Amino acid sequence: MQLKVELVQELLLSVDYGQMWPLNDIMASWDGERPDWDTLITPELKKRLREWALFFDEFGNDETGLFGSEERRRWFDLEAVGLFNELRRQVGHLYDVKIDLWF
Amino acid sequence: MPSKFTTVLIAVSGTLALTFGVAAGGDAVAAAQSDQKIASWSPSDLRVSKTLNPVTIGACNAGFGDVSVAALNAKGFGKIDLKCGHEKAGYVHIRTRHQRDWQTLVDQAGGGAPWDDLMMFALAQATSAPMTGFPRATPRDANKLCYVTPIQLKNRQGRVIKTFYPSVVVSKNNRIVITNFPTTTPYCN
Numbered sequence: 001m002q003l004k005v006e007l008v009q010e011l012l013l014s015v016d017y018g019q020m021w022p023l024n025d026i027m028a029s030w031d032g033e034r035p036d037w038d039t040l041i042t043p044e045l046k047k048r049l050r051e052w053a054l055f056f057d058e059f060g061n062d063e064t065g066l067f068g069s070e071e072r073r074r075w076f077d078l079e080a081v082g083l084f085n086e087l088r089r090q091v092g093h094l095y096d097v098k099i100d101l102w103f
Numbered sequence: 104m105p106s107k108f109t110t111v112l113i114a115v116s117g118t119l120a121l122t123f124g125v126a127a128g129g130d131a132v133a134a135a136q137s138d139q140k141i142a143s144w145s146p147s148d149l150r151v152s153k154t155l156n157p158v159t160i161g162a163c164n165a166g167f168g169d170v171s172v173a174a175l176n177a178k179g180f181g182k183i184d185l186k187c188g189h190e191k192a193g194y195v196h197i198r199t200r201h202q203r204d205w206q207t208l209v210d211q212a213g214g215g216a217p218w219d220d221l222m223m224f225a226l227a228q229a230t231s232a233p234m235t236g237f238p239r240a241t242p243r244d245a246n247k248l249c250y251v252t253p254i255q256l257k258n259r260q261g262r263v264i265k266t267f268y269p270s271v272v273v274s275k276n277n278r279i280v281i282t283n284f285p286t287t288t289p290y291c292n
Contacts, residue, residue, distance in 0.1 A: 016200060017192075017282050018241045018249045018272040018291040028256075028267035028285040029207035058243035062192040062274060062281045102200065103191070 011095035013049075013084050014102065015056045022053040022083075041090045045083070052079050060103055077101060142232075143255035143263070144224050146209060146216035155219060163187035163194055173223065175280075177230040179238055180248060183273055185226065185280040192274070192281040197222060201284045208267065208285055213258045225254050225269035226283050234268075234289065241272065241291055247281065248273045249291030 009031055012024040019026070025034045037046055055076060059067040067073045084099040091097065155172070162170045171184045172194045186193045198219070205218035229237075229250040241247040250271040256264045270290045272281045 014200075016272075016284055017247060018270050019284070020242060020290060024204075026286045026288070026290060027204045028265065028287050029204040029211075030287065034287065054243050057241050057247070063277070065191045 008094075008096045011087065011091065011097045012100060013080065013087060013098065014100040015053045017057065017060065017062060020050065020053050020057070022049055022056075035091075035094075040094070041087070045086050045090060048079070048083060048086075052076070052083060055079075056103070065103065076103075142228060142253065143257050144212075144221055145257040145259060145261065146213050147259045148224075149216055149220055155217075155223065159187075160194075168193065168195070173226075175227060175230050177238070177248075177250065177273060178233055180273065180275070181278075183230065183278045183280060185223075188279070188281075193279065194219075196281070197283050200282070204285055208256055212256050212264050221256075222269075222283060225252075225285065226271055226280065228252050228254060229269045229271045229283075230273075230280075237289075237291075238273070239291070246275050248275055251289045251291060254285075 010024070013022055014024070015022040024030060055072075059072050059076075061068065067076060080099060080101055084097065088097045159170060159172055163172065166189075168187050168189050170187045172187060173185045175183050175185065177183045188195050190196055190199055201222075202218050205222045209216050209218055209221050229252040232252055233250045234252045237252070238248045238250045241249050250273065251268050253266050253268055255266050258264055267285045267287060268289045269283055269285050271283045272291070273279070274281050
């Protein structure tokens with residue numbers, strides 16, 4: 001009897017400078033086809049993900065590691081947790097959803 | 104007295120590392136940049152890492168953020184540096200955030216090469232020969248320039264495994280490379 005183990009792909013919520021979509025399915029190291037997000041997540045979540053990445057592009061300072069205000073920092077962190085929870089709710093059955101708030 | 108001694112040591116180490124880094128790593132990068140036809144990488148190439156100076160990387164590991172790993176000529180902008188940096192930007196940032204992405208590509212091509220050989224090659228290609236429409240500012244920050252270009256990933260037999268796009272982001276103020284990550288399509292838009 002053979003035991004088959006199918007690994008679930010990791011979906012990482014994280015953002016870097018110039019990264020306008022904050023999930024690792026855009027990385028060349030992603031295994032397989034990119035997910036069809038229009039059929040997997042709500043338009044609202046898709047919009048929030050992109051806005052979160054744009055927020056980082058606008059305010060994330062690579063020299064100071066700051067956002068320019070504590071209010072912005074709080075929004076970025078809280079929104080990240082909200083996005084993470086929503087991703088787990090909507091695609092957690094398909095992917096191993098992880099978050100990396102490195103900034 | 105102890106603080107003076109520390110200062111001298113840092114200055115000497117920093118100077119040595121900087122000299123080796125630019126002289127050695129810079130030559131290989133310049134060679135890669137000068138050949139506009141090169142847009143593919145294979146693990147058998149090992150173009151850059153032979154000359155990625157261990158002293159320089161050692162300086163990065165020791166926290167000398169201002170040491171230059173490589174000097175590059177970015178099209179439309181001029182001389183820029185990939186510095187050791189720190190967790191937020193530069194070589195250390197790329198290693199911390201994206202070593203796994205780069206190494207996965209190397210492994211998909213058959214492995215046997217370090218991740219930063221491919222990363223450095225892609226960096227040199229993207230900045231010297233960006234695709235049409237690049238460089239351009241990132242959507243919300245005019246101080247960040249993005250360079251993108253296609254790179255063919257080949258195995259040791261020369262077969263194309265995939266084409267990917269390094270996204271290189273440069274700080275215009277400081278003339279330094281902030282990050283470099285490999286994507287499936289051109290990003291920064």
